[in-house]
Amino acid sequence: MSETAYGRAFWIALPIGGALMAFGIAGMVGDKGIATSLGVAAWLVGADVAHDFVVAPLACLIGAVVARALPGWCRAPVQAALLTTGVLLIIVFPALRGYGHDQVPDNSSVQPLDYTTATLTALAIVWAGAAAWSAVRLASAVRGTRRPRTRAIPGGRPTSRR
Numbered sequence: 001m002s003e004t005a006y007g008r009a010f011w012i013a014l015p016i017g018g019a020l021m022a023f024g025i026a027g028m029v030g031d032k033g034i035a036t037s038l039g040v041a042a043w044l045v046g047a048d049v050a051h052d053f054v055v056a057p058l059a060c061l062i063g064a065v066v067a068r069a070l071p072g073w074c075r076a077p078v079q080a081a082l083l084t085t086g087v088l089l090i091i092v093f094p095a096l097r098g099y100g101h102d103q104v105p106d107n108s109s110v111q112p113l114d115y116t117t118a119t120l121t122a123l124a125i126v127w128a129g130a131a132a133w134s135a136v137r138l139a140s141a142v143r144g145t146r147r148p149r150t151r152a153i154p155g156g157r158p159t160s161r162r
Contacts, residue, residue: 059086073141074134081130085123092119 029037066079094100095115104110 059083073137077130077133077137080133081126084126088119088122088126092122 025037028040032040062082063079066082067075070078092115095111096119098111101111
């Protein structure tokens with residue numbers, strides 16, 4: 001097995017990133033104390049484990065099912081819309097649940113918007129875009145003129161089957 005060669009950008013970014021992380025950790029410990037910092041660290045490790053063993057395999061499984069179930073002309077738009085929907089729902093989840101509002105219920109500036117309507121509007125835009133993309137792909141697909149399948153060979157160059 002060959003050893004990975006890192007470029008100049010990696011060696012420049014490594015100490016900069018390390019210094020920024022050390023600065024953030026020192027700031028958090030200095031402001032919140034060691035107990036809170038350990039709680040944050042435990043949450044980060046738990047989130048990483050949940051992502052690696054639950055979220056990512058589930059996303060791969062859904063993508064594989066969609067890839068097998070749908071025809072080629074709508075496969076990419078539906079997969080892109082599903083991915084965008086997942087990311088959007090993860091980002092908007094705290095606002096939909098009302099986190100933060102229960103801490104200061106008398107403060108009207110905490111979550112002042114209708115996040116359910118905004119989320120549904122964003123999802124409608126995502127899926128309308130996927131539908132338009134699928135329609136364009138379907139309209140531009142010419143029946144009977146398919147490109148030949150290609151496969152990669154160990155040398156890394158694709159060849160077509162003949």
